[in-house]
Amino acid sequence: MINFGRNAMNEDEKEVPIHEETVSSENVDALRQELDEAKAKAQEYLDGWQRGQADFANFKKRLELDKLDAIKYANADLMLKILPVLDDFERAAEHIPSQMVSDPWVGGVSGISRKLETILEALGLSCIKAQGEMFDPCVHEAICSVSGPDGQVIRELEKGYKLNERILRPSKVMVGNGEND
Numbered sequence: 001m002i003n004f005g006r007n008a009m010n011e012d013e014k015e016v017p018i019h020e021e022t023v024s025s026e027n028v029d030a031l032r033q034e035l036d037e038a039k040a041k042a043q044e045y046l047d048g049w050q051r052g053q054a055d056f057a058n059f060k061k062r063l064e065l066d067k068l069d070a071i072k073y074a075n076a077d078l079m080l081k082i083l084p085v086l087d088d089f090e091r092a093a094e095h096i097p098s099q100m101v102s103d104p105w106v107g108g109v110s111g112i113s114r115k116l117e118t119i120l121e122a123l124g125l126s127c128i129k130a131q132g133e134m135f136d137p138c139v140h141e142a143i144c145s146v147s148g149p150d151g152q153v154i155r156e157l158e159k160g161y162k163l164n165e166r167i168l169r170p171s172k173v174m175v176g177n178g179e180n181d
Helices: 025-072 075-092 105-121
Strands: 127-128 140-146 153-156 160-162 166-169 171-176
Touching: 075 105, 075 160, 075 166, 105 127, 140 153
Parallel strands: 140 171
Antiparallel strands: 127 160, 153 171, 160 166
């Protein structure tokens, strides 16, 4: 006879006996202590994981800033090599004989110089103001001291330049020593 009722069992199922244990207050206290320790350890792991996540996020931000900085200053070495050419153009322009000032060839060379300056400025290059300023060792390099107002740049011997906000080459200057002529 086949029994389809509630008491029917599959052959795979076995009856599991239920054992009642006496739970003492010592067991409950021990279990609570274990639970508290497990919670504390879980919190410690969570805190460590959160710190790791924050460190990783900061690392990614720093890496991105370093990447942008590298792109921003990638041309610095090339510009340092071009600056002497720019200096030569300026020295040549200062010494053009008066009878050649209106010569078209001189105008063409001056145009090349201006074009080079414009390109470098578009890439972030700018001149450091020196003449008449107070000496600043962060942007000026004192070559010698001469009579004049103390600490003031009397003469600029070589222009200084910044690339974006970073000093590429300091201005070489003569600084006043406080003595009058």
